[in-house]
Amino acid sequence: MSVIFKRQSIRRFTDEKVSDELIENLLKAGMQAPSAGNQQAWEFIVVSDEKDKLEISKMHQFAKPAEKASHLIITLGNLDECKFDMMIEQDLGACNENILLQATHEGLGAVWLGFYPIEDRSLKLKEYLNIPDNCIPFSVICVGYPAHESNVKLRYDESKVHFDRY
Secondary structure, three states, rough: OOOOHHEEEOEEEEEOOOOHHHHHHHHHHHHHOOOOOHHEEEEEEOOHHHHHHHHHHHOOOOOOOHOOEEEEEEEEHHHOOOOOOHHHHHHHHHHHHHHHHHHHHOOOOOEEEEOOOOOOHHHHHHHOOOOOOEEEEEEEEEEEEEEOOOOOOOOOHHHOOOOOOO
8 A cells, every 4th residue: 555554653763863865854754744835944954962852752742752752843934935924824734735745655754743823832842953933833743763563553534535515
């Protein structure tokens, strides 16, 4: 089956470090995502420092996986680069999903931690990483080698599909 049907959120990782080459592949996949008017107003911060991962893991109750991940990819929306700023969330959502799918393809595990639009989460991340005011810290993607076997359940639900009209 396609990598889409193998992807799942991985929150526990081994101690093995992900290579720079694989991280670059994830970033390339993210930058290949569609964006409104092809604006590509994304930027990234890659975090591998143990102290920084620990601090980020404490920024909200669901951020714990950040502590043990090999790397964190912080996705940012640069508002100065936007032609259509009202579309930045959709653009970054597509970018994040591409990163997650590429991680699965590479044999890695990943989980998307939502920060934006929850103001206190975004502000903590912005202050800690010195993110400029023109950039929105959208998410933290934790990346590493999975510490457990995959157990993906297919989610197709025919009752949620409508044709022509609701």
